[in-house]
Amino acid sequence: MRTGVALIAAAAAAWGGKLTFDDRVELTRGLMAEYATVKQFLPRSKKPLPYNATGEYDKKKWEEVGKEFGPAARVGDLVQITKVTLDDDRIVIELNGGLKGGRKWYERIEVGMGGRTSPIQTGNTAAPGGTTIAVLFGKPIEPMKAAAVKKILAPVLDFEKRSATELYSESLPPEIQKAIKEKKAREGMDRDQVLLALGRPEHKSRETKDGLDLEDWVYGKPPGRIVFVTFHGNKVVKVKEAYAGLGAEAAVGP
Numbered sequence: 195m196r197t198g199v200a201l202i203a204a205a206a207a208a209w210g211g212k213l214t215f216d217d218r219v220e221l222t223r224g225l226m227a228e229y230a231t232v233k234q235f236l237p238r239s240k241k242p243l244p245y246n247a248t249g250e251y252d253k254k255k256w257e258e259v260g261k262e263f264g265p266a267a268r269v270g271d272l273v274q275i276t277k278v279t280l281d282d283d284r285i286v287i288e289l290n291g292g293l294k295g296g297r298k299w300y301e302r303i304e305v306g307m308g309g310r311t312s313p314i315q316t317g318n319t320a321a322p323g324g325t326t327i328a329v330l331f332g333k334p335i336e337p338m339k340a341a342a343v344k345k346i347l348a349p350v351l352d353f354e355k356r357s358a359t360e361l362y363s364e365s366l367p368p369e370i371q372k373a374i375k376e377k378k379a380r381e382g383m384d385r386d387q388v389l390l391a392l393g394r395p396e397h398k399s400r401e402t403k404d405g406l407d408l409e410d411w412v413y414g415k416p417p418g419r420i421v422f423v424t425f426h427g428n429k430v431v432k433v434k435e436a437y438a439g440l441g442a443e444a445a446v447g448p
Contacts, residue, residue, distance in 0.1 A: 217337050218280060224340025225278045225287065230351035232271045233361050238263035238293055242286050242328035249349050266290065266325035269362050273351070276324070283331050285343060290324030363390065379423045383430045388423055395423070 213221070234253070237243070237260030245251045266289065267273050277288035329346060344353045352361060363374060366387065373380045374391045383391070388411065395411035402408070406426055414420040416438030424432040 230353045232267040234350045236267040238266045242326040247331045266323040285329040
């Protein structure tokens with residue numbers, strides 16, 4: 195406990211900006227050791243990943259860094275803030291021990307009372323690695339609380355710990371989100387998205403047509419409405435509805 199207080203005090207003292215000492219302590223304390231669920235791909239990086247306080251960042255640049263150093267975390271992974279550095283115009287946040295971190299940071303965390311401790315257990319998936327994000331304000335930081343910083347980071351980190359399925363759905367194009375909410379399949383969806391919309395099919399079949407390997411997922415049983423979802427590779431290329439016993443069918447477009 196004393197070590198934690200000392201770290202908070204040291205980080206707060208290092209800040210020469212407009213915040214009061216109490217503001218700086220509250221900000222550091224409110225961020226240190228907090229957990230978040232990843233909403234966007236996070237790459238491992240030698241240098242802090244630049245992230246504007248407006249919530250904007252260069253997604254392509256992050257992807258390029260990821261190709262060089264690999265992923266720190268993917269959508270749905272659980273990460274923890276392991277270090278907070280306060281500068282005049284930026285807040286540098288280390289996740290999972292930074293570049294050299296990984297699963298071990300998570301496995302070492304213990305909680306307890308009365309001198310006895312035990313490892314934390316959770317159903318979330320711990321991220322495979324660590325990284326660092328620099329929240330850039332472009333000017334001396336005005337007084338703010340930890341909750342405001344979490345809101346700034348909301349496009350990439352969810353501190354409310356919602357399910358991985360919810361986070362994945364929110365990352366999809368609007369038309370795909372709409373189809374999933376309406377429990378419909380549409381052309382352009384991949385297999386995971388169809389599973390979210392319709393669940394597992396009643397039956398699967400494969401055929402080769404015009405040189406293409408196709409796979410049909412069939413939903414529903416006669417008599418009644420039957421939906422055929424046709425895949426080429428991982429993408430839906432056709433959706434057809436048939437009504438058994440009524441002699442009618444319809445192709446469903448985007």
